[in-house]
Amino acid sequence: xxxxxxxxxxxxxDEHKAKEFYLEFLGFQLDWEHRYESDFPLYMQISxxxxxxxxxxxxxxxxxxxxxxIEITGIEEFHQTLLNKNYKYSRPGIEATxxxxxxxxxxxxxxxxxxxxxxxxx
Numbered sequence: 535x536x537x538x539x540x541x542x543x544x545x546x547x548d549e550h551k552a553k554e555f556y557l558e559f560l561g562f563q564l565d566w567e568h569r570y571e572s573d574f575p576l577y578m579q580i581s582x583x584x585x586x587x588x589x590x591x592x593x594x595x596x597x598x599x600x601x602x603x604i605e606i607t608g609i610e611e612f613h614q615t616l617l618n619k620n621y622k623y624s625r626p627g628i629e630a631t632x633x634x635x636x637x638x639x640x641x642x643x644x645x646x647x648x649x650x651x652x653x654x655x656x
Contacts, residue, residue: 541579543588544646545598549576551643552589556580559621560640560648562587601647609636609652616640630654 546552556562562580569576575591585604590596606612613628616638626640637651 539586541586541588542600542602543590543596544600544642544644545596546576546589546591546642546644547598548643549591552578555621555623555642556587556589559616559619559624561615599645599647601649603649603651606650606652609638609650612650613638 562582565579567578635651
């Protein structure tokens, strides 16, 4: 088996809050949106470089409160960029761990946890 890509799916409950958090705060881009009808729940794809996420308002697609780990380079610059945005709902810290990583942990408005990390001794 050859694995090419994994696309996590996060449950969301508010389109405006999701876009504010993921697009404006974290810097993702909106790739596409889908609704079966105009008043139906939203399903969308966002991306940032090699990371692709699906966000869904559909009940049953996934459970809120999921968690993912995202390996990045330049975590200190990423952290400072987030702080400079002065987003009133999140001012994440940066932590050096016992397992030789630096990590920025962020919880989205729907309880999903994103841990951005960089290995220190690589």
